[in-house]
Amino acid sequence: xxxxxxxYEAPRxxxxxxxxxxxxxxxxxxxxxxxxMMNFRIARPERLIDxxxxxxxxxxxxxxGALRIGALxxxxxxxxxxxxxxxxxxxxxxxxxxxxxxxxxxxxVGGSVAHAxxxxxxxxxxxxxxxxFHVRSPRGTRTLRADGLFVFHLTTALEPDExxxxxxxxxxxxxxxxAFAEYARxxxxxxxxxxxxxxxxxxxxxxxxxxxxxxxxxxxxxEQAAAAGAAPAEVGALAADGVEGDHQRALIAExxxxxMSEALA
Amino acid sequence: MRIVAEVNGTxxxxxxxxxxxxxxxxxxxxxxxxxxxxxxxxVCGACTVQVDGEPVRSxxxxxxxxxxxxxxxxxxxxxxxxxxxxRAFHEAHALQCGxxxxxxxxxxxxxxxxxxxxxxxxxxxxxxxxxxxCTGYEAIVEAVIAAxxxxx
Numbered sequence: 001x002x003x004x005x006x007x008y009e010a011p012r013x014x015x016x017x018x019x020x021x022x023x024x025x026x027x028x029x030x031x032x033x034x035x036x037m038m039n040f041r042i043a044r045p046e047r048l049i050d051x052x053x054x055x056x057x058x059x060x061x062x063x064x065g066a067l068r069i070g071a072l073x074x075x076x077x078x079x080x081x082x083x084x085x086x087x088x089x090x091x092x093x094x095x096x097x098x099x100x101x102x103x104x105x106x107x108x109v110g111g112s113v114a115h116a117x118x119x120x121x122x123x124x125x126x127x128x129x130x131x132x133f134h135v136r137s138p139r140g141t142r143t144l145r146a147d148g149l150f151v152f153h154l155t156t157a158l159e160p161d162e163x164x165x166x167x168x169x170x171x172x173x174x175x176x177x178x179a180f181a182e183y184a185r186x187x188x189x190x191x192x193x194x195x196x197x198x199x200x201x202x203x204x205x206x207x208x209x210x211x212x213x214x215x216x217x218x219x220x221x222x223e224q225a226a227a228a229g230a231a232p233a234e235v236g237a238l239a240a241d242g243v244e245g246d247h248q249r250a251l252i253a254e255x256x257x258x259x260m261s262e263a264l265a
Numbered sequence: 266m267r268i269v270a271e272v273n274g275t276x277x278x279x280x281x282x283x284x285x286x287x288x289x290x291x292x293x294x295x296x297x298x299x300x301x302x303x304x305x306x307x308v309c310g311a312c313t314v315q316v317d318g319e320p321v322r323s324x325x326x327x328x329x330x331x332x333x334x335x336x337x338x339x340x341x342x343x344x345x346x347x348x349x350x351x352r353a354f355h356e357a358h359a360l361q362c363g364x365x366x367x368x369x370x371x372x373x374x375x376x377x378x379x380x381x382x383x384x385x386x387x388x389x390x391x392x393x394x395x396x397x398x399c400t401g402y403e404a405i406v407e408a409v410i411a412a413x414x415x416x417x
Contacts (some may be wrong), residue, residue: 001284002305006284008266008329035325036306039286048283052330076319100394102310102372105319106326188393 003038010050014057014165018138020049023160027051029072029111060084064074065171071110071164075122076101076110088169090178090196094125097180100188104233110164113149116156118214119190123150123231125180126167127216128196128208134166143168150215173200179262181255182210193251195239197259202229207259212243212252224255232260268332272297273341281328288312290328291338294316299367302347303396310395314338320372339367342374350374353412354405361399369395373409381417385410 011017021027026045028034029052037043051057057072060081067088069078079095080082095139097122098104098112112122113133126144134143138161149156158164172178181192192209207219222239230238236257243249268279272295279294288305291297291301291314300323302364307325314335316322317355342348347355360366369392376391377383383391388409389402 001282001289002286003284005282005284008327031325031327032307032322035286036308038284039306039324048328050330100310101376101391102313102320102322102394103307106321156325180268186393188389 002217004039004041006038006045007047008050008197009047010053010247011059011191012053014054014136014163017049017051017054017163018136018161020047020162021137021161022047025160026149027163029114030074030107031111032099032107033052033111033117041176051163053178062087063168067169068110069167069169070122071108071113071166073109075099075104075107075109075112079104087172088129088178090125090180090198091122091169093180094196095122095193097182097184097188097191103188109167113167114156114158114164116150116152116154116215117190118153118216119192119210121180121191121194122183124194124208124210124216125196126169127218128178128198128206130170130206133164134168134170136164136165137162146216147218152258153214156188157165162208170197171205173204174202175200177201177263179259181259181262183251193248193255195259197226197250197256197263199226199260199263201264202228205235207235207239207256209239209243209252209256212239219256226260232264235260266329268329270331270333271335273337279328280359282327283327285328286324287314287326287328287331287336288303288323290331291323291336294328297338297340301367302366303362303368306321308396309365309368310372311365311368313371313395315375318374318375323343337371339370342370348374349410349415350377350409353415357408357411358406359408360397365395367398369397369405373412377409377413377416383410383413406416 024046028050057070059070061068149204196208198206219239226235236253240253300313303309312323
């Protein structure tokens with residue numbers, strides 16, 4: 001037995017899950033990060049609330065042009081979705097960097113978000129897409145933006161009695177071009193740096209960075225320059241400005257340059 | 266906790282602690298030792314099995330989670346004769362010690378169903394989640410491409 005003992009509950013509805021949450025409990029979604037941590041006994045939850053039986057949390061829906069992603073939607077479903085590929089190709093690009101196929105069949109979109117690993121791709125892509133994160137608790141519901149949700153390494157603003165239930169991605173602006181670039185030691189390994197770009201040439205641009213801090217970060221100076229038509233290398237240099245560490249700074253500059261070039265191509 | 270599932274087409278029952286990993290349930294309770302356990306934290310891919318047809322790592326899933334579901338392990342792959350993928354591994358010398366092989370096979374079988382004519386690059390990406398410390402992968406890639414050809 002690798003993990004420490006825990007009490008196990010597998011609610012079938014969101015209401016039942018909300019009733020079970022608490023200080024001593026952890027939510028088990030795909031388990032591709034939590035279970036390894038439990039195998040190492042870095043994580044020793046007293047109670048595990050397995051939400052995998054809540055089918056109502058697994059969906060990808062077009063809602064008046066916005067994409068609604070149920071928190072339990074598998075990464076593989078995101079990867080295979082034509083709806084996603086057509087409207088938000090950045091998400092398909094980014095999800096292909098998440099682990100390996102055997103990880104993505106179990107791993108969930110909501111789990112990636114709630115785990116808040118600074119090396120995770122989906123939070124960065126969702127940050128670039130201005131996603132909204134819908135959260136429920138017995139006290140009610142609330143909606144967070146990326147800058148309010150991601151607090152620090154592996155830390156979100158979610159309270160122990162709160163469950164992330166849905167991620168809403170607004171319609172991509174007309175004419176938007178998107179690209180994701182990352183650097184990892186080998187394909188599927190934890191990313192060391194990365195960049196997500198959503199660009200409407202000569203109008204607006206979003207640049208979100210992976211590896212520039214403990215959470216996904218929007219490079220606002222670079223975004224303004226990109227919206228005004230700056231060249232990819234210049235946008236990259238602005239995005240990397242202030243990033244700690246020579247190597248990390250060089251990686252960010254280059255990856256933003258690549259993502260910008262791809263978006264413009 | 267009591268669980269009822271289907272493993273390799275046969276109904277099975279078990280009585281497990283919630284913390285029992287699926288890999289341990291398969292090996293210790295069901296004695297299906299073809300599923301190997303390597304890193305036990307979801308990196309090496311040796312323990313890959315299929316749950317409801319999808320490849321998953323059985324060391325980062327709990328046995329209680331297969332209740333009501335269908336699991337397939339490497340023991341189900343050969344049907345009297347070796348599966349074309351197994352035969353291709355044999356012929357291309359795509360294994361030496363064989364420890365990682367079951368995981369490769371269970372990952373690649375659904376991959377070939379989805380990608381009947383994969384490029385070499387696609388094959389390399391498909392097997393990136395499985396570590397082999399003997400062959401250096403060249404022979405494995407060769408075997409997968411040969412198996413794909415035969416399965417088409």
